[in-house]
Amino acid sequence: MQAEHEEILQAALTAADAGKQICLVSVIETFGSSPRPVGSLLAVADSGEFWGSVSGGCVEEELLERLRGHWPGQAEVLLYGESEEERARLQLPCGGCMRLYVQPLQDNVLRDALQALKDRQPIALLSTFSDKHCVVQPCDSKQESSWDGERWLNVLGPRWQLYIVGAGPIAQYLVQMAELVNIRCAVIDPRPEYAEQWQEHWAPLYRQYPDDVLAARGVDRHCFITTVSHDPKIDDLAIMLALRSDAAYVGAMGSVRTSAKRRQRLQEHFGFSEEELAALKAPIGLDIHSKTPAEIAVAILADLISVKNA
Numbered sequence: 335m336q337a338e339h340e341e342i343l344q345a346a347l348t349a350a351d352a353g354k355q356i357c358l359v360s361v362i363e364t365f366g367s368s369p370r371p372v373g374s375l376l377a378v379a380d381s382g383e384f385w386g387s388v389s390g391g392c393v394e395e396e397l398l399e400r401l402r403g404h405w406p407g408q409a410e411v412l413l414y415g416e417s418e419e420e421r422a423r424l425q426l427p428c429g430g431c432m433r434l435y436v437q438p439l440q441d442n443v444l445r446d447a448l449q450a451l452k453d454r455q456p457i458a459l460l461s462t463f464s465d466k467h468c469v470v471q472p473c474d475s476k477q478e479s480s481w482d483g484e485r486w487l488n489v490l491g492p493r494w495q496l497y498i499v500g501a502g503p504i505a506q507y508l509v510q511m512a513e514l515v516n517i518r519c520a521v522i523d524p525r526p527e528y529a530e531q532w533q534e535h536w537a538p539l540y541r542q543y544p545d546d547v548l549a550a551r552g553v554d555r556h557c558f559i560t561t562v563s564h565d566p567k568i569d570d571l572a573i574m575l576a577l578r579s580d581a582a583y584v585g586a587m588g589s590v591r592t593s594a595k596r597r598q599r600l601q602e603h604f605g606f607s608e609e610e611l612a613a614l615k616a617p618i619g620l621d622i623h624s625k626t627p628a629e630i631a632v633a634i635l636a637d638l639i640s641v642k643n644a
Contacts, residue, residue, distance in 0.1 A: 338516045339375060339490040343448040345385040346377035350441040355380040357406055358459070358468075359397065360488050361388050362481040363433040370432075373479040373488055380405055388434060389414075397434070408466040410436040435486045437461050437468050446470045447490065454492040454554055461486040476555075492556050493518050494582075494642055498537075499544045499572045500563030501528040504587070507631035508560070509537040515639060522547050522572070523563060544572035553579035558638050560618060562587045562630075566596065574600065577610050583641045585618035585634065593617055 346356045359376040376386040376394065378401055387394065393414045400412075412434045443459070447470045450457045458473040462485050479489045494517045498505045501523035509519045519537040522544045523529050532539045540547045544561075553559065559576035560583075561569035569586055573596075576584040586596060593616035600606040619633030620640075 338493050340448065340451045340493050341516070342375050342377050342386040343444055343451065343490075345383075346379070346439070347441060347444040347448055349379040349381070349383060350439075350444055354383075355405065355438065356441075356444065357401065357436055357438045359388055360435045360437070360479075360486065361432055362411070362435045362479075362486055362488075365431040372481075373490075375488075389432065393432070393434075401436075406436050406438055408438065409461060409463055409468075411463065412436060433481075435461065435481070435488075437486075439468060443468055443470060451490060451492045454495075454552070454556065456489065456491045456555075459486075459488045459490065461488075492554075494556050494558065494638075495520070496558045496560065496638065497522060497544070497548065497553075497572070499523065499559070499561040499569055500565075500587075501525075501532040501539060502562065502564075503627035504562045504630050504634075505532075506536060507628045508562075508634055511631060511635050512638070513537075515635070515642075517558070517638065517642075520551075524568065525563075525565075528563075544568060545575045548572060548575050548579070553581050555580045555582055557581045558583040558585075558641070560585045560587075560634055560638075562618070562634075566599075570596070570600070573614065574604060574606075577606065577613055583615065583638060584613055585615035585637065587618045587630070588616060590617060 350356050357378050359378060361370055361372050361374040364372060370388055374388050376384060376388045378384045384398060414432050447457055456473055458471050459468055460471055461468040464484060473489055477489050480487050496512050496517050496519045498508055498521045501521050505521050512519050521537050522540045524541055524543050529539060529541045559572055559581050561572050563569050573584060573586055597611050600611060620636045622633050624630045624633040
């Protein structure tokens with residue numbers, strides 16, 4: 335399972351609270367083909383424990399060995415894959431090369447960053463190489479990580495949240511698969527016959543109407559809204575709120591004909607514009623000719639991953 339920012343920082347803070355020293359390793363530049371993108375994180379404790387990844391395994395072993403022999407007292411910049419011999423030894427793909435920023439962190443920085451992410455606030459860790467400091471600052475979720483040779487701004491976002499309206503078989507499969515790619519899930523369904531058969535260990539279930547739940551919990555740029563209840567009285571409530579929110583994805587299950595009717599209904603009776611309705615993915619998911627609940631869940635998740643990694 336790929337660890338995300340919140341999980342990496344939580345593990346690092348737990349280790350720091352146990353008296354261990356922590357440094358955060360970030361990918362700040364890549365050249366050629368790289369196994370992990372700029373901004374990827376690896377937290378390392380002086381005990382040898384580590385969380386996250388900066389290369390998918392290519393350089394971690396050598397990096398950890400280096401840190402064991404030379405624990406950094408200040409920020410360092412390391413380059414891996416500079417020569418053909420090194421690229422071959424590390425098995426970096428396709429002649430790739432990566433620059434890493436190694437930053438010792440105090441527990442107060444970890445704590446502040448983690449709390450912001452738990453509050454679903456995008457942040458940036460700003461490290462300035464000359465003065466060796468690292469601070470947490472708020473940022474726009476559309477801002478990108480950047481390195482200018484002196485300042486490393488690493489933008490971190492909260493864990494992706496998926497709201498699934500409709501507690502049927504599709505939701506069950508979608509929850510199981512979404513967790514594998516570290517998307518947190520919650521299911522919404524006010525219908526007793528569906529709520530009663532839902533098992534809470536799959537994902538939290540809210541038994542209210544979806545507009546009430548979404549309004550109370552809030553929808554941000556790291557949220558996906560999917561409606562699969564087959565009941566327009568329920569699905570449309572979620573869609574109308576989601577289309578006028580910051581949601582990264584709004585999708586509704588239904589045939590091409592049903593989806594066209596939904597768009598017409600939202601436009602004629604609820605005043606939605608063509609521009610607003612263009613954000614609605616309906617029929618939901620990638621067009622892979624899915625038929626069964628499991629296949630539909632695969633099509634939806636593939637679409638979400640595409641948005642998540644765009």
